[in-house]
Amino acid sequence: MSSAAYYVPNQSRWPILASISLFLMAVGAGNLINALSADVPVGAWGWLLAVGALLLLSILFAWFRNVINESMSGLYNEQMDRSYRWGMSWFIFSEVMFFAAFFGTLFYIRNLAVPWLGGEGEKGVSHMLWEGFQAQWPLMSTPDMQTFPGPQQVIDPWHLPLINTILLVSSSFTVTLAHKALKVGERSRIVLWLAITVLLGSGFLVFQAYEYLEAYHELGLTLHAGVYGATFFILTGFHGLHVTLGSLMLIIIWLRVLRGHFDADNHFGFEAVTWYWHFVDVVWVGLFLFVYIL
Amino acid sequence: MDTTLSQTVGTTDHGHGPAKGLGRWFFTTNHKDIGTLYLWFSLLMFLTGGCMALMIRAELFQPGLQLVRPEFFNQMTTMHGLIMVFGAVMPAFVGLANWMVPMMVGAPDMALPRMNNWSFWILPFAFSLMLSTLFMEGGGPNFGWTFYAPLSTTYAPPSVTFFIFAVHMMGVSSIMGAINIIATILNLRAPGMTMMKLPLFVWTWLITAFLLIAVMPVLAGVVTMMLMDIHFGTSFFNAAGGGDPVLFQHVFWFFGHPEVYIMILPAFGIVSEIIPTFARKRLFGYASMVYATSSIALLSFLVWAHHMFAVGMPLAGELFFMFATMLIAVPTGVKVFNWVATMYHGSMTFETPMLFALSFVVLFTIGGFSGLMLAIAPADFQYHDTYFVVAHFHYVLVPGAIFSIMAGAYYWLPKWTGHMYNESLGKAHFWLSFVGVNITFFPMHFLGLAGMPRRIPDYALQFADFNAVASTGAFIFGLSQLLFVYNIISCIRGGERATDQVWEGSHGLEWTLPSPVPYHTFSQPPVIK
Structure with missing residues (x-):
């Protein structure tokens, strides 16, 4: 740690290349998944996804190498x-919130949606949809x-x-x-x-x-x-x-x-x-x- | 703000200006370049989304189907909403933050400049992907910008997969942008710039960035569950497997409600900068503004289900979300009071930024009041999914968020370009926008109260007159934005030279820098006493 001034890097090629690889991945994955769901030949879409992912990995590697070199040469204060x-x-924190969405889903399903579906509580009307359905957790028998x-x-x-x-x-x-x-x-x-x-x-x-x-x-x-x-x-x-x-x-x-x-x-x-x-x-x-x- | 500066270094020891050619824009790490990119991108998206709105209004000019097929109409309402929210309003605020936050806190740049470039350059790709869905087999997303399941899962066109990935990319961009803004504000303030000396625009952005990091991952989670339901056989939103379509609405609105504050808190910040300048008085109640903004942000996590009163919740839920929602009126009222009190006994002048800021205060408040009406659960059963809701959120978003962005653009353009914009053209733009917006959206209140549902291409005859009025207003508003574009371009190309302070009543670090601002500023931090 030596430099007095805050280090502001010069231009970098990595971010926009990383954006392009994200785009390739999204196009590849989207077409691949759609083809699989529609039961049609997947063509080269899987390869596009793979190329995008490899490109992203190599860009991140190069990007981090830049950062590490800058750090090792004492540019960072x-x-x-x-x-x-x-x-x-x-x-x-953003990752915590990502998992919070799924934990929230679990609690809602388990404590509210499934019991309501089984006829409990004020929203028990949904019991009319599947009359024989019994609420339970883990949900071993689904309504359908x-x-x-x-x-x-x-x-x-x-x-x-x-x-x-x-x-x-x-x-x-x-x-x-x-x-x-x-x-x-x-x-x-x-x-x-x-x-x-x-x-x-x-x-x-x-x-x-x-x-x-x-x-x-x-x-x-x-x-x-x-x-x-x-x-x-x-x-x-x-x-x-x-x-x-x-x-x-x-x-x-x-x-x-x-x-x-x-x-x-x-x-x-x-x-x-x-x-x-x-x-x-x-x-x-x-x-x-x-x-x-x- | 009454900070005195012992040292204001405008020039730089960085020694180099912008790079030549297109590479400057692709590879830049400069917060001003990136701010400019964000602002141009959002203007482009604003015009794109605006054209979609005009298509909607043209179809609704008369009852009956005239111009477009209903399927296409649905794609237009969906895309208009998505583009305006994620493509126009949010990037515009991030662009303003990129330009102004480092200059306001005395930082050399954003904290993580390369990541800043990445945050921006994801957006054009994400929106290309999203707009390309309009040309795919089965058409683009047609389920409304709120993409409720099962419309967006079981009954969605195949292009929904690309919509999902586009949303993922926008989320990555927003989260990285927000992390950058927080790190800049918390870590790169000049010595002496304590938290309670921060300009309000910086404060509101700090809180907005927190909201972004908290809820964009939840949006990613909900679209991921959609993807799983559509393609991998899960049943999150399908009651046949024990799931619940209402769950979608809960998770979506847990993101969606803080999201609407993400689109308004920076607007509060901009208006809180502009009003003191043109009233030539300090902002009334600075600390209470900070606390009010924070309370609004915290409350925004507790009110999401007021979007779902009509879906069938237990009574306790209806009551809780009704009262929690009404509570938000208190801190919002504090803010409106402070703006008005700032103007009280001020020596006011009415340049274009001030006109936009003033109409923000008035028209946003109207939108706030219709929001209070919607918050009353029993009354909402009547208003739900009608044009009253459309009127409400357009009042807070168009003369709210968008007007504040325009106010900010006029306010800071001289600082960015070194030239004054054309004041009479600016005023003409304001008055046409002001009149256009009200002609467009005010009659929608009446339409909604009379029972006209939203998101339909055709309607019953009794709604014809107000719809014709609204459509006329929309075209006035839409076309007058061309004046805005023209004014910006001519301001960049030339015009009367701006002074460093630009406005007689302006205070703060950014106004101590030369106009136009040098490429690098505050390479050595200024000291604030």
Whole structure:
């Protein structure tokens, strides 16, 4: 941290290229999904999506490399560091609100919509739609079992989900140990604790994948299985995507530590990843409680 | 604001001006360039959405189907709303924030300049994607800008997939823009610029940015659930699988209500800058303005279901949302009172920005009062989905948000370009707009109270006269915007030289800078005592 003035970067090609790749992804994904739904040949749309995504990844790589180089060459002062801190905090807040939308959906469905559909309360008139429907949660039999055949069984929280809880919660501790090691400058310990964190995260993802396979093949718990399956998969699915992203971020800072980046006072890139990882962990605790146990 | 400046550095040690050619606009990291891009983009979208509105009004000039097919009419109402909300009003405010916030707080630029460029350049792509749906098989989105399920899921045209991705892209853009604005305000204030010395435009934008970050992800969530329902067999909004179409409305309006404040709080900020300048008095009740804006923002999270009184909620819900909504009148009343009190005993002059700001105060208040009428749940059963609602939200959005943007544009144009705009042309633009807007939207109150439903291409004969009046007004308003465009362009190209202070009564950091402002400002922060 040396520069006195706030660093204002010169022109950059990355943002507009990133916009173009987002556009390619949207056009590719939109046409791909529409073709799949309409049961017509998908053509090259999948490739367009893939090209857009690869382009975006390489642009982000180049963009972050710029930022890292600027930081390493001492162009950033403390004020810049605070800008990144505010940026990351508010980004995580936006992620919290994204999950809040799905948690809100779960609570509304579970505590209001399904009971009303089953004839409870002031809005019980909707009972007239499907007369034999019984409200229950998890929703094993949906109002229209032809279109949305409910699941035969739901996931038992005390097996895989419990293991996954243990994995993720302990990974929050190991990443903190890595951070502590960074603050005292013991690089071998940073490398070790980060590696363990990545392994715990990956283990979580493997078990999650296994759980999805089991849900689809043995329990009849699918996206089509009525609203229980819908809320289950949207919450755990987006969480899984965030764990994947978090693991990638952890791998990147692990590689950076191996290359000798970061020191005891200047390591916000590292800290941002730990913040994100803790956030992902907290969301999981919410999921374990409200999706699996209760 | 009565801050004295010990040092006002206008020039720069950055040493270089804008890059040459188109690359300047594609790759720029300069907040002024990006502000300009946002403003031109929003003007383009305003004219596009305006043409759609004129198509709607032309069809409604007489009862019966004259010009367009009903399917196309539905696409026009949908696209008009989406473009005006996400393409015209929001980017215009972000453009003004980009230009003014760094200059008002004494910052060298926005906190994260490259991300700032990304926030903008996503928008043209997102809107190309959205407008392209009009040319797709089955037509564009036709379910209204609120895209209620199941109209937007089970019964939607295939182009809805692209609509969803376009909304995702706009959301990414808004969230990044908002993060940038918050980081700039919280972190890049010049030494001595304490929070309670911030100009109100900055304050209102800080709160708006908070609202954006809180609710744009919820919008992303709701369109994602739509996508899942349409293509991946889920049943979030389908009662046959245990879901609920009303859930869509809850999640949508949890985004949608704060969204309407996103479109009005920066307007409050602009008006709070302009009125003190032309009344030549300090703003009355600065602190109460800050607290009122914050309370409006907090309350905006607790009132969403007043858009859904007629959908069938439990009585407790109807009552809660009715009273919570009425509560918003209190902080809003504080603001209107403060604007009026600022003008009391002021030495007022009536340049174009002031005319727009004054008519904002009056006409926005009319929109606020019709909002109070709509807040009364039992009365809303009558008004719901009628032209009364259309009249209400157009009063708060057109002579509200849009007038404030025009006021801001006239107010700051001399600072941006170094030239005064043509005052008589500006006044002509104002009066034609003022008259046009009222002729367009005032009769809609009567139409709504008489029972004319919104979003229909044809109507019963008894509504014919007021519709003809409204359509006439719409064309007056629409065409008079050409004066605005002409005035802006000629102001950029030349005109009387503007002084640094531009207006006799203006105060604040931005007016200490030269006109036109240099490409880089406050590379060294000024010190504010």
